[in-house]
Amino acid sequence: MITEILRYTAFTSDPSGGNPAGVVLDAARLGEDDMLAIAAEVGYSETAFVTEGDAAARRFRLRFFSPLAEVAFCGHATVATAVALAERTGPGELVFDTPVGEIRVATETDGQGVGRATLTSAPTRSRPAEDAVVDAALAALGWARADLDPALPPHVAHGGNDHLVLAAASRARLAALDYDFDGLGDLMLAHGWTTVQLVWREDAGRFHARDPFPVGGVVEDPATGAAAAAFGGYLRAIGEAGEAGEATTIRIRQGEDMGRPSELLVGIDPADARVRVTGQAVPLAA
Known part of the structure; x- marks a missing residue:
């Protein structure tokens, strides 16, 4: 099974800054053990996995894994995934179904062509x-x-x-x-x-x-x-x-x-x- 693993760094426009995250946009065939193994191999604090998606509706199911365990929610990996999807489908609003509920993310591109995302959190x-x-x-x-x-x-x-x-x-x-x-x-x-x-x-x-x-x-x-x-x-x-x-x-x-x-x-x-x-x-x- 060949799985494409993207790597982004979030909350920065400089590749040497920010928090790196793994992003797997097609994880429908992966089980929990597979996702945990990939997260451990990537070695970042979290890797995000898109396990289901409706590109037309711009709605996707998202899970997050650290190298040791699944995490209910991860902000920097959400931003990274949103920017990765927006680069492929165009800017606009995305909806992520996560273990903590629905997370809406607005995406755009700034004047230098860098992707930006604004996530609306679960209730605090x-x-x-x-x-x-x-x-x-x-x-x-x-x-x-x-x-x-x-x-x-x-x-x-x-x-x-x-x-x-x-x-x-x-x-x-x-x-x-x-x-x-x-x-x-x-x-x-x-x-x-x-x-x-x-x-x-x-x-x-x-x-x-x-x-x-x-x-x-x-x-x-x-x-x-x-x-x-x-x-x-x-x-x-x-x-x-x-x-x-x-x-x-x-x-x-x-x-x-x-x-x-x-x-x-x-x-x-x-x-x-x-x-x-x-x-x-x-x-x-x-």
């Missing part, structure tokens, strides 16, 4: 994280309570997957990431977190993020669309999503500390539980 929600859980995460990270920004309290945020959100008090604390891979991974598995989203607020509209992903067999993700969506819901829940009652867009810079800079635009509407995450994607050489 956020709740305060328990003190004991936060303490366990801080221990695995090698952080102290004093390293946290008191204005952005620890939460478990959901945008398709659960993510523990911890805000660093300084950019230096965020940059110095050296954590207990197995210890944090075990804690994440116990609580069902896909990533731990570590953020630092530069100003009201710009954040920096790092996302450890040991449960997927990856030390860190250079861009995490699902966590960005969850973070948008978190900001809305704690009342930090711009002026009262008005929609706002924030920028998340990620991947800089690992040499793969990425930028994610996150659109937050106080009246809508869904969050919009926008990014570019470009193909990579095989």
Whole structure:
């Protein structure tokens, strides 16, 4: 069985940046073991598989696999797949049926010919994280309570997957990431977190993020669309999503500390539980 595996990097227009994803546009004949084996061979944090599709209706069924397991939702692989499909079928809206429900993605091409996609997330929600859980995460990270920004309290945020959100008090604390891979991974598995989203607020509209992903067999993700969506819901829940009652867009810079800079635009509407995450994607050489 010959399967074409495409490679894209998402949330960047530069092949040396962003978060690489595998994309298989014709996975109808593949079983779960096949998809997991391909994801492990590709070696990226996630590979997306189109298992069914109606090109005329622009509707497709999408599954995501890390090198270790299936993942319910992956933002950067969704953006990569949407751009890959748009390059073949033309820009416009796509609908993906995923394990977390229907995800709509608007695609376009910018003035330089680079594909761009805006996904509308599953409904987001956020709740305060328990003190004991936060303490366990801080221990695995090698952080102290004093390293946290008191204005952005620890939460478990959901945008398709659960993510523990911890805000660093300084950019230096965020940059110095050296954590207990197995210890944090075990804690994440116990609580069902896909990533731990570590953020630092530069100003009201710009954040920096790092996302450890040991449960997927990856030390860190250079861009995490699902966590960005969850973070948008978190900001809305704690009342930090711009002026009262008005929609706002924030920028998340990620991947800089690992040499793969990425930028994610996150659109937050106080009246809508869904969050919009926008990014570019470009193909990579095989």
